[in-house]
Amino acid sequence: MSTPQRPMPQRLGRYAVRRRIGAGAFATVWLAYDEQLDSPVAVKVLADNWSEDEHIRRRFVEEGRYLRKVDSPHVVAVYDAGELDDGRPYLVMSYADQGTLADRLEVDGLTTAQALGVVRQVGAGLQALHDRDVVHRDVKPANVLFRGITSREGEPQLRAMVGDLGLGRALDMSSRLTMVAGTPSYVAPEQARGEAPDARADQYSLATLAYLLLTGRAPYQHPSLIEAGHPGPLPEVSTPERQFPPQVEGVLRRGLEPDREGRYDTVSDFVGDLESALSPLVEGAPETSAWIPIDPELTQPGPRPTSAPGGGPEPELPDPAPVPVGRPRRLRQVAIAGAACAVLAGGIAGGYAAQRAGDVPDPTFTDESGMLSVSVPSAWAAVSDRGWMPPNAEGQAEFAALSVGEGSGWATDGTSQGVFVAVLPGDEVPEQSPQHPECDTAGSPVEDLVDGFATTTVVYAGCPGGVTVERVAQVAGNRLLWVQIRSKDHRTATKVLASVTTSGL
Structure with a gap:
């Protein structure tokens, strides 16, 4: 059963709303225009049906606080925050005009050079979070966002950014309160088992992402967090269709070590070794190509508003349609x-x-x-x-x-x-x-x-x-x-x- 959609709001705070970008289980994201800075922005608003849940509300606000701690071009920036008249909080964030990595993978795969470029940029964003004592806990293609930029040579390129810290926790909090969550095929085993995650959990997820981008297939297809907590043997990285040097296999196996004590100490260490192992395959190749947007109508912000919308009461935000966020765990019978x-x-x-x-x-x-x-x-x-x-x-x-x-x-x-x-x-x-x-x-x-x-x-x-x-x-x-x-x-x-x-x- 679908939820009836109420009219699109004309404004969210001081931001003129253009259209809805997407909706998840807890929030709706709107493309809006910052008239003061003459720039498109993304405004993330807590869903109306969760506004009275203090736990969800606190997690929503914490995401903005964690993102504000970090100054990195590879982490989605939060410019502003506020509350609507009905009390729901909102965050004003970077507008990712070129969609997500999940969008791209639905259309085509990546070259080895492109894959390494994405891993390098995502790794830089994660390391910036870790340097501020924040662990992401949900690294996956849907949470890697792309923004169009112009290179020093004047060529259009894509910049990868880490976004959606809805599950993020400060590292010092994780030792006291653990929430078992994440996407089963990307989550680290210790996190899936309910142990307090640290930065090495994000490194495991990044290694999973790297394996996917390089080979064209995910290392595991866990149907639930129970299976993710006890992954089996890692499949061979090289196949007859895609061959990699043994060093690449070694780096990925260490990054995907089920026991976190056997992984790299930092994300930067993992990315550095992966770069070295892949160097024979990518020397002389461009880091990234200027990919054509999947849907220009969705990704482009449109013309600047010529005037602010008229007065009158602000229409209510529509409730976001429910979306699948994972299967229930297959767990022991009780x-x-x-x-x-x-x-x-x-x-x-x-x-x-x-x-x-x-x-x-x-x-x-x-x-x-x-x-x-x-x-x-x-x-x-x-x-x-x-x-x-x-x-x-x-x-x-x-x-x-x-x-x-x-x-x-x-x-x-x-x-x-x-x-x-x-x-x-x-x-x-x-x-x-x-x-x-x-x-x-x-x-x-x-x-x-x-x-x-x-x-x-x-x-x-x-x-x-x-x-x-x-x-x-x-x-x-x-x-x-x-x-x-x-x-x-x-x-x-x-x-x-x-x-x-x-x-x-």
């Missing part, structure tokens, strides 16, 4: 993975887009034990506050549970809205949440601390009635809290999820 489908068959969908803040307060319900409570839209009036018996709790007393939905059968009809909150036994957050094959996309599991508790959250989009949210949290030494929400929109799901409280556990 109680809730099997119990979920029995208790709440199918995916979850629903929401209350019509109800706005400031209207009738959301009613709050509490289970009969008084341990669980949740606030929901007023249309969710069917309540079951009795306990339940998880499959792995045979012989024990019932555990607290609370179900609130649009109807008594909301959990099984596949389209009604509702929320199920329950306690179950367990001494660690399970590695698998209930799967929802009826949904179009599955967000990557996000592991973090919420109010001091270890949690895993997965968001499914494109479900029969909207979105599904699964969260499991460790709320006591031997107790877990399971929350499953079916909602028509992200905003409702986020609001309901934030309202869940426990006591006496």
